[in-house]
Amino acid sequence: MRLQEGDIAVSLGTSDTVFVWLQQPRPALEGHVFCNPVDQEAYMGLLCFKNGSLTRERVRNECAGGSWEVFSSFLRDTPLGNHGNIGFYFDTMEITPPAVGVHRFDRDDNKVSSVCPQAEVKALVEGQFLSRRLHAERLGYKIIPGTRVLATGGASSNKDILQVLSDVFNAPVFTIDVSNSSCLGSAYRALHGLVAESGVSFSEAVRNAPEPQLAVTPNPAAQELLQNRQRNDPIG
Template sequence: MIFQVFGVTDVPEPSLDGNILPNPVDPSTYMVMLCYKNGSLTREDIRDRYAEKSWDVFNNLLEQTDPLNGGKLGFYYKEHEILPPLPVGFHRYIVDTLTSGPLAETKERQKDEFDPPSEVRALIEGQFMSMRGHAERCGLPVPPKRIIATGGASSNQAILKTLASVFGCPVYTVQRPDSASLGAALRAAHGWLCKKQGEFVPISRVYSGGSDRTSLSMKLAVPFGGCEGDDELLNKYTLLVEKRLEIEQKLVERFGRVK
C-alpha cells in the first residue's frame, strides 16, 4: 500500500526525493508529491508488537513519552521503502543531546530495541520527520501555513498532535475521508468551468461562498504556535530532522538502493 504526501510551493527544488508537478489549480505554484510504502500497515505492526494490538494502548504509550523521545530515532521498514530507498528492516539509534552546534558533533549510538513507549514514539515521530525532511528538500516551506490530514490516522488525536509538533504548524481535518474522490470531482468541475469561460479561472470559483456548507470545510484538529515553548520545540525538531537525514543517508550507503 502506497501513501502520498502533497504540498504546494512557489520555489520548487527538483531532486530525487519526490515528484514536482505543475499545479493544475494555481499556475503560479507547483505541487510536490512524496511517496511512501510504510504507513498504516507498519503502524499496525508496531501496535501489535508493543501495544497489545490495541490503538488505545498505542495512543497511551505515545502520550507517555515526551516530544523528541529523548533523542531516540527509529527507522521502521516492514516493506521495501520508496523514500528513502531501503530494504526491509528496523534500525534504532539514540542521538546525543541536541545543540545548535555543528551537526557532525552530535553522535548517534545504535540500539537493538527500545522500551514500548519509546518504540511507539520513535515510529510516529520518525514517519513525520522523514516527511518533513524530504519535503524541505523539494522546496516546501517549513513551517508550512497548515497541514490538512486525511485518511484513517486523521481521526487519531495523539498522532495528529505529534504531526503538529514535528512540522510546527496547525493541523486540520476534513469532514469526509475519501479526499481522492472529492479532489477528482472538484478537478472535473474546475475543468468544465474553465472550458465554459474560455480561460483559466481560479478553482475557488467552483465553491465560492459555499465551502463552509460542504464537505470542503475543515476543522482545526490541533493548534500550534500559541503556547510557550512551541518555537523552542520546533527548533529542536529541526536539528533532529537534520540528524535523521544524515543517518538515513548512511543506511542507504550501507544497504544500497532497492532495485
C-alpha cells in the same frame, strides 16, 4: 484537499503520501514535481512512503497489545523528542528513500537493537513524520506563516498521531469530514472544469465548500526541540 500556498497535505493510509504546494521546486531523484493543477504559476510536489499504516499497525501489535488506545497513550505520555530515541522503520523496501530494515538510535546517535515499548511507538511516529518533512523540504517546500497541514486517510482519525504530525511540522493540522478525499477532489475539479472557460479560478469555484476543521495545534516547545536536533545532527 484544496491546498493553498504554504499548505501540505498528508494522506495517512496503507502508504503515506505527501502533497505540497511549491513556488520554487528543487527536483530530486526521490519524489516528483508536477505542474500545479490549480495554479499555472506554481508547482506540486508528491512524495510516497510505502511503510505507512501497516508499519504502524505492526508496531501497535507488538508494543501495545494490538490496541490503538494503548498506542495512543504511549504517544501522549512520552515527551517530545522521545528522550533522544529515534527510529526508521522500513518493514518492506521503502520508496522514499530506497531502504529496508528497522534502524533505532539512542540520544547519542548510537544504533541500538531495541527500546522499551513506549519509546518504540514514539520513535516510529516521530521518525515517520520527520522523514516526511525532510523530504518535502528537499523538494523546495517551505513552512511559512499560515501554513496548514491537511490530513486525510485512515490514521487521520487518531488525534494523538495528528499531534505528533503537528509538532513535527510546527503547524496546525486540519481534517475534513469526507473520508474519501480523492473522490471529493475529483468533484471539485469537475466543477472547476465547467466554469474555467469563463475565467473563474479554482479557489473561486469551490469557495462555498466546507472548510477543513482544526484538529490539533503544535506544542510550543516543538520548534525549539527541532532546532536543537538539527544543530546537533550533521545530516540535517
